[in-house]
Amino acid sequence: MGDEVKPTKVIDARGSFCPGPLMEMIKAYKQGKIGDVISIYSTDSGTKKDAPEWIKKSGNELIGVYDRQGYYEIVMKKIR
Amino acid sequence: MPTNLKTVVIIGDGAAGTIMANKLRFHSDPSEIRIVVIGNSSRHYFKPDGVHIPFGFRDYRNSVKPSAALFNYGVEYLRDTVSGINLDDGSVTTVSGKTIEYDYLVIATGDRFTTGDLPGYDQEAFHFYSLEGALKLKDRLKDFKGGRIVIGQASIPIQCPPAPYEFTFQLDQFLRLKGIRERTEIHYVYPLNRVFTIQNVAAYIEGLFEEKGIIVHKMFNVDTIDSGSKRINSIEGESLPYDLLILVPPHRGQELLTKAGMADESGYVDVDRSHLNYGSYDNVFVVGDATNLPISKAGATAHFESEYLANRISSEVNGNAFFESYNGEVACTTITGPNEGITLFFSYTKPPRANFQSKSDYFLKWTSSDTYFSAMIRGIM
Numbered sequence: 001m002g003d004e005v006k007p008t009k010v011i012d013a014r015g016s017f018c019p020g021p022l023m024e025m026i027k028a029y030k031q032g033k034i035g036d037v038i039s040i041y042s043t044d045s046g047t048k049k050d051a052p053e054w055i056k057k058s059g060n061e062l063i064g065v066y067d068r069q070g071y072y073e074i075v076m077k078k079i080r
Numbered sequence: 081m082p083t084n085l086k087t088v089v090i091i092g093d094g095a096a097g098t099i100m101a102n103k104l105r106f107h108s109d110p111s112e113i114r115i116v117v118i119g120n121s122s123r124h125y126f127k128p129d130g131v132h133i134p135f136g137f138r139d140y141r142n143s144v145k146p147s148a149a150l151f152n153y154g155v156e157y158l159r160d161t162v163s164g165i166n167l168d169d170g171s172v173t174t175v176s177g178k179t180i181e182y183d184y185l186v187i188a189t190g191d192r193f194t195t196g197d198l199p200g201y202d203q204e205a206f207h208f209y210s211l212e213g214a215l216k217l218k219d220r221l222k223d224f225k226g227g228r229i230v231i232g233q234a235s236i237p238i239q240c241p242p243a244p245y246e247f248t249f250q251l252d253q254f255l256r257l258k259g260i261r262e263r264t265e266i267h268y269v270y271p272l273n274r275v276f277t278i279q280n281v282a283a284y285i286e287g288l289f290e291e292k293g294i295i296v297h298k299m300f301n302v303d304t305i306d307s308g309s310k311r312i313n314s315i316e317g318e319s320l321p322y323d324l325l326i327l328v329p330p331h332r333g334q335e336l337l338t339k340a341g342m343a344d345e346s347g348y349v350d351v352d353r354s355h356l357n358y359g360s361y362d363n364v365f366v367v368g369d370a371t372n373l374p375i376s377k378a379g380a381t382a383h384f385e386s387e388y389l390a391n392r393i394s395s396e397v398n399g400n401a402f403f404e405s406y407n408g409e410v411a412c413t414t415i416t417g418p419n420e421g422i423t424l425f426f427s428y429t430k431p432p433r434a435n436f437q438s439k440s441d442y443f444l445k446w447t448s449s450d451t452y453f454s455a456m457i458r459g460i461m
């Protein structure tokens with residue numbers, strides 16, 4: 001997680017395969033409110049590409065994609 | 081009754097429950113294993129024919145058989161609804177008040193359509209995912225004179241992920257035969273940044289869509305349906321007008337499994353991906369669409385899972401060594417155009433290849449209800 005931003009919701013989708021992690025993220029987005037910071041952990045390499053593309057297309061903010069030990073963390077902010 | 085007789089209770093009389101029961105009967109002796117299937121459907125519908133029935137390409141009466149007639153000799157079939165699962169006692173209870181004890185439990189309850197999850201769905205959308213849905217859509221298509229058709233799926237996961245694109249190819253063909261293809265726009269919406277979950281298959285299908293003039297809208301996660309203005313809107317902010325909306329309904333697993341504490345509100349059960357057992361129970365298994373496994377919810381999946389599980393249970397009861405595991409095998413054939421089809425084979429470790437269409441795949445799919453009812457459902461294949 002980026003040091004300065006604390007996530008409102010963390011989804012641990014490690015072990016789940018495409019499109020599971022992205023769908024979990026979209027679900028959390030739907031249930032969340034403007035300003036929420038959503039972080040997702042994924043071991044599926046596809047998520048690293050798919051999630052940022054979705055965040056951009058949906059008009060939200062990508063805070064970062066981080067390589068953690070053995071998994072990725074993708075952090076977004078809900079702005080619409 | 082011999083004391084070493086083991087009872088295997090199977091909940092569900094769809095593809096997975098029926099194939100599982102019939103395969104296990106082939107693999108085991110009735111003096112060693114008693115098989116009881118509890119299911120609540122009077123007829124067994126071959127769902128893959130939903131991509132033909134709305135167009136009149138196939139008579140629906142060939143796609144249904146009485147459920148009770150599909151079990152092999154030596155399988156006990158109880159028409160009832162399971163209302164509770166008691167994992168600690170090793171028993172299930174039914175709506176009619178029975179309590180049935182098991183040594184092994186196989187859950188094969190499939191999933192259900194939760195159209196209430198998407199307001200406006202019931203008033204506006206058509207689909208081909210059940211026999212009723214396919215026949216209703218057939219009626220609607222009879223009067224269709226051209227316009228804008230939007231096709232897609234309300235959510236992920238759904239049964240048979242390739243079915244929406246297969247249906248779209250059939251629709252394209254139907255409109256051409258009817259002579260109204262030029263007067264019709266087909267818009268295909270999909271939740272991901274491609275038209276199918278698996279990258280290489282998606283690229284292949286997208287090429288075929290382009291050839292056929294099917295317009296694609298990627299990353300379209302259905303948010304709302306506005307029946308007044310006849311528009312479907314995505315979470316991503318896109319809005320599409322339609323004259324005819326064909327949308328695979330939202331799916332969830334059965335409430336029974338949520339109530340039993342085996343699943344969250346999605347209703348799908350997490351199982352061991354190599355052994356199909358639930359949690360720490362080595363005598364409770366889930367097969368077919370009811371699992372949360374990261375593979376297609378398909379009859380073919382149920383078939384491969386049942387092959388593994390029937391072997392495992394019969395070996396265990398007989399005291400034979402058994403070292404195999406389920407490797408996520410799925411095979412899936414879809415029609416892609418007149419006289420053309422493709423088959424995808426894949427497993428947990430092998431991604432599918434989709435590099436050619438063939439006439440033989442087309443015929444394989446076209447005749448699949450016959451193969452299914454005469455051999456596959458009986459556990460012969």
Ligand SMILES: Cc1cc2nc3c(=O)[nH]c(=O)nc-3n(C[C@H](O)[C@H](O)[C@H](O)COP(=O)(O)OP(=O)(O)OC[C@H]3O[C@@H](n4cnc5c(N)ncnc54)[C@H](O)[C@@H]3O)c2cc1C
Nearest residue numbers: 092094095096120128130162190240368369377378379380
């Ligand atoms: C349009 C379409 C096209 C498809 N095409 C293909 C294809 O080409 N190839 C392929 O392999 N698959 C295909 N499929 C998918 C395939 O049909 C399903 O994956 C398969 O039917 C799953 O079988 P199942 O037994 O798990 O679930 P189901 O067939 O849904 O059966 C579940 C059964 O459990 C019963 N049940 C549920 N709850 C209870 C309870 N509490 N008590 C008692 N009984 C209960 C239900 O009545 C039902 O009979 C397609 C599906 C659709 C909709």
